[in-house]
Amino acid sequence: MNAISHHKRKKQSLLESIVTKLKNKISPPQLITIVFFILIWVGAILLNMPFSASSGESVGLLNALFTSVSAVCVNGLVVVDTGSVYSTAGQVIIMILIQIGGIGFMTLGVMVAILLGKKIGLRQRLIIQQTTQSTSAQGLVRLSLYVVLIVFVLESLATLILTLHWKDEMGLGQAAYYALFHSISSFNNAGFALWPDGLSQFVGDPVVNFTIIILFVVGGLGYIVIVDILRKRSWKKLSLHSKVVLLASAILGLIGFILLFLLESWNSATYGHLSLWERIMASIFQSFTPRSAGYNTIDIGSMLAVSQFVLIILMFIGAASGGTGGGIKTNTLVILILATITTFRGGGQIHAFQRKISQESVMRALAVVMSSLAFVLIVTFLLTLTENVAEDNFLAVLFEATSAFSTTGLSVGLTADLSPAGKIIVIITMFIGRLGPLTLAFALTQNKKTNKIGYPEDHILVG
Structure with missing residues (x-):
């Protein structure tokens, strides 16, 4: 018995040693990629089950995988209608995947660890830093708690507001369920809706419009900015990152509103039947939703080509770093604009807000x-x-590709008709878009070495 017990302990010790070595070899970006990958497949298997479909028959593994990737990557592109094809159980699974994908699995892990009385080690802090895109490894546990609190408060308030607004029309039970689903989907910039036409029936409804807009705008700003605002409550005291994100978001929203209002006012297919108030509301909503929200209150496929191109640009820019949205990020755009302006002025130090x-x-x-x-x-x-795709539909392909990569979820109608190969391409695009090109590059790169060799400087003609 002692020999058997000793053998078991030795085997267990060897297993623990292997696990420890693997942990030390896997970098935080690699671990994030692996966990996202596992979460996606768990979601796909569950959504592929008959109980997840309203018909009682499986939706098919590829469709389930597509939906799972879209939910975990908080995208919103769908190949089957969420409200009619998936059962309540399937929709709840989608909600959970959206929440984990949006809030970050490590943030939730920190919350569970604190509740269990466990300490958060340096490695866990580095992973939190990577998922929240914080510039410092200090105060990350407190930041995680702030994130959970912010998510709970905002989603709860939005659920209450929408429930009270919809209860006379739907009944209290259904109104509460619809309110919870769309609150979670909105704050996490997922864009999943339980209506086949998105939120088109609420195009002029100020309660629905502003509740949803506030949720996805706040979520898109990023937790670091939200916490910074709550702590300092003064523009002068805000960090450079927060100032850049807030100013850029406001400017992009204003530009989008003006362009869409002026352009689509000539389009009878979208604004022709709308009142002036509804046109204003539609322009406000559609100017913010490409920043990664994915909802729509008008038919995106019926918009003018030039308006769709405006949306493509806004989708590509996306939300802020550390937020629930995608794209290249607003702060990335601002840095390049400032660098360009500095170059035009003859070079020198690149700065903003005296920093x-x-x-x-x-x-x-x-x-x-x-x-x-x-x-x-x-x-x-x-x-x-x-x-x-025919030549005259090329813009639709560019639109879907940008939407998938930026995790926006807006569609002009191409996604629903994708071939199996097209679905796989979009699945990979959504996954890479959510993780970010740099994160994925760091995750796939091992033994990063800094080149210490210095070479003589020379010049290449530019422009």
């Missing part, structure tokens, strides 16, 4: 934009081949 922006930040921003642009163009090229 210097490091050269490393500029190089990272350039890497993000170039890799993102290249990836969107490659996906567009592949979808053009797999879907056999």
Whole structure:
């Protein structure tokens, strides 16, 4: 018996040693990628079960996988209608996947660890730093608690408001369920809706519009910005990151509103039957939703080509770093704009709000934009081949590719008709878009070495 017991202890010790070595070898970005991958497949298996479908028959593994990726990556693109195809159980699974994908699995893990009385080690703090995109490893546990509290308060308030607003029309039970689903989907910038036409029936409803807008705008700003605002409550005291994100978000929202209102007012298919108030509300909603929310209150496929192109630009820019949205991020765009202006002025120090922006930040921003642009163009090229799209529908392919990569979830109608190959391409695009090109690059790169060799400087003609 003693020999058997000793053998078991030795085997267990060896297993623990292997697990410890694997933990030490896997970097935080790699671990994030692995956990996202596992979560997606768990979701896909559950959604593929007959109980997840309203018909009692499986929706098919590829469709289930597509929905799971879209939920975990808080995208919103769907190949089957969420409200009619999936059962209540399936919709609840989607809700859970959205919440975990949006809030971050590590943030939830910290909350559970604190409740169980466990300490948060350095490795766990590094993972939290990666998922929240914090610039410092200090105060991350407190930040995680703030995140959970913010999510709970905002989603609860929105659920209450929408429940009271819809209860006369739907009944209290259904209103509460619909309110909870759309509150979770909105705050996490997922864009899943239980109506086949999105939120089109509420185009002029101020309660629904502003509740949903506030949720996805706040979620898109990022937890670091929200906590910064709650702590300091003064524009002068805010960090440079918060100031840049808030100002850029406001400017992009205003530009989007003006352009869409002016352009779509000429379009009878979208604004022709709307009153002036409804046109204003539709323009406000559609100017903010491409920033990664994915909801719509008008038919995106009926918009003018120039308006769809405006949405493509806004989708590509996306939300802020550390938020629930995707895209290249607003702060990335601002850094490149400031670098360009500084270059036009003859070079020198790049700065904003009397703060210097490091050269490393500029190089990272350039890497993000170039890799993102290249990836969107490659996906567009592949979808053009797999879907056999005619020349006059090329903009639709570019729109879907950008929407998938930026985790926006808006569609002009192409996603529902994707071929199996097209679905796989979009699945990969949503996954990479959620993790971010740089995070994925870091996750796949091992033994990163800094080149210590110095070479003589020379010049290449530019422009």
